[in-house]
Amino acid sequence: MPAAKETLALGLREHCRGELRVDEPLSAHTTFGMGGPADLFFLPADPDDLQTALPLVRESGLPVLPLGGGTNTLVRSSGFRGVVVDLTKGMTRIEVDADGAVCQAGASLQVASRRCQRAGRAGLAFGCGIPGTIGGAVRGNAGAYGGETLDRLRWLRGVRLGSGEEIRLQQAEISYGYRHADLPGDILILEAGFSLTVDDPDTIRREMDEILARRKATQPLWDRNAGCIFKNPEGTSAGLLIDQAGCKGLRVGQVEVSRLHANFTVNLGGGTAEDVLGLIEQVREHVRRFAGTELETEVRVVGERGLEDV
Numbered sequence: 228m229p230a231a232k233e234t235l236a237l238g239l240r241e242h243c244r245g246e247l248r249v250d251e252p253l254s255a256h257t258t259f260g261m262g263g264p265a266d267l268f269f270l271p272a273d274p275d276d277l278q279t280a281l282p283l284v285r286e287s288g289l290p291v292l293p294l295g296g297g298t299n300t301l302v303r304s305s306g307f308r309g310v311v312v313d314l315t316k317g318m319t320r321i322e323v324d325a326d327g328a329v330c331q332a333g334a335s336l337q338v339a340s341r342r343c344q345r346a347g348r349a350g351l352a353f354g355c356g357i358p359g360t361i362g363g364a365v366r367g368n369a370g371a372y373g374g375e376t377l378d379r380l381r382w383l384r385g386v387r388l389g390s391g392e393e394i395r396l397q398q399a400e401i402s403y404g405y406r407h408a409d410l411p412g413d414i415l416i417l418e419a420g421f422s423l424t425v426d427d428p429d430t431i432r433r434e435m436d437e438i439l440a441r442r443k444a445t446q447p448l449w450d451r452n453a454g455c456i457f458k459n460p461e462g463t464s465a466g467l468l469i470d471q472a473g474c475k476g477l478r479v480g481q482v483e484v485s486r487l488h489a490n491f492t493v494n495l496g497g498g499t500a501e502d503v504l505g506l507i508e509q510v511r512e513h514v515r516r517f518a519g520t521e522l523e524t525e526v527r528v529v530g531e532r533g534l535e536d537v
């Protein structure tokens with residue numbers, strides 16, 4: 228093992244209670260089911276354990292990748308030469324109170340949405356069918372069917388990975404828009420508070436049933452996918468343009484533009500990130516020629532050094 232990786236592995240094993248995996252295949256942690264190994268993959272046992280780990284991670288100088296539910300994420304076959312921090316084991320607490328909810332970043336958005344519904348708190352119903360974590364949903368301002376995460380956010384707490392500085396931000400301090408929250412690039416979100424209103428649990432459940440039925444009818448939920456590949460261009464739908472440009476069923480290697488919803492790419496089994504990137508370029512070219520529109524990716528791409536622009 229290279230020195231920095233070995234030293235960090237020793238340090239985490241000695242000082243932390245969480246689980247450390249070496250050369251962990253990221254295909255097991257992404258909804259696409261693709262991606263080579265991460266040098267180190269750390270699942271802190273709880274927030275204190277994470278606080279112990281972060282200075283060690285910083286000292287190692289290795290790149291850090293916070294991974295939520297591995298949705299919306301395309302990992303290259305070469306994997307990641309750093310340490311992945313995954314909060315989905317040790318930081319999943321959800322507390323619902325009179326006018327809101329407080330969720331740790333590794334909690335599932337779908338579970339939080341359902342817990343709020345049962346408690347008769349409205350506001351997160353839109354998230355009932357969105358896979359991924361609270362941390363990921365806040366980072367990318369996840370949304371569906373008219374609801375957006377940042378619209379409901381009251382505050383967030385995080386830490387800057389580069390400096391260890393704790394950050395607390397109120398919603399009013401964050402500028403955000405469609406699938407975007409203006410946060411420091413190296414922030415690891417730890418916890419978020421949401422504003423909710425009181426409503427009848429059955430009314431919220433009916434709204435969620437409708438959302439889930441619409442998703443099932445229009446999105447390829449049973450195939451391995453990473454959600455929508457492209458952001459919607461202003462005033463139109465990427466799925467509509469890709470469909471009209473004739474791309475449904477277009478295939479590279481083992482990945483295909485979904486025949487159900489054209490803004491989804493599905494892994495037919497054994498597909499790679501390189502296949503997806505090839506398909507992204509083909510779809511872009513078709514849409515460019517058909518509509519003169521340049522599609523922007525929504526999915527984030529991870530390579531050996533971390534996040535990449537594609």
Ligand code: EPU
Binds near residue numbers: 373445459463464487
């Ligand atoms: N359409 C087609 N063919 C297709 C796909 C869509 O003609 O293959 C048409 C639909 O018939 C509809 C229009 O395009 O008239 C819009 O489609 P849809 O209602 O499915 O919404 P979307 O704009 O494609 C957005 C989000 C989804 C979110 C849904 C529901 C983006 C990029 N996509 O999809 O979010 O679930 O609305 O709110 O913003 C995601 O972000 O990963 C995602 C899946």
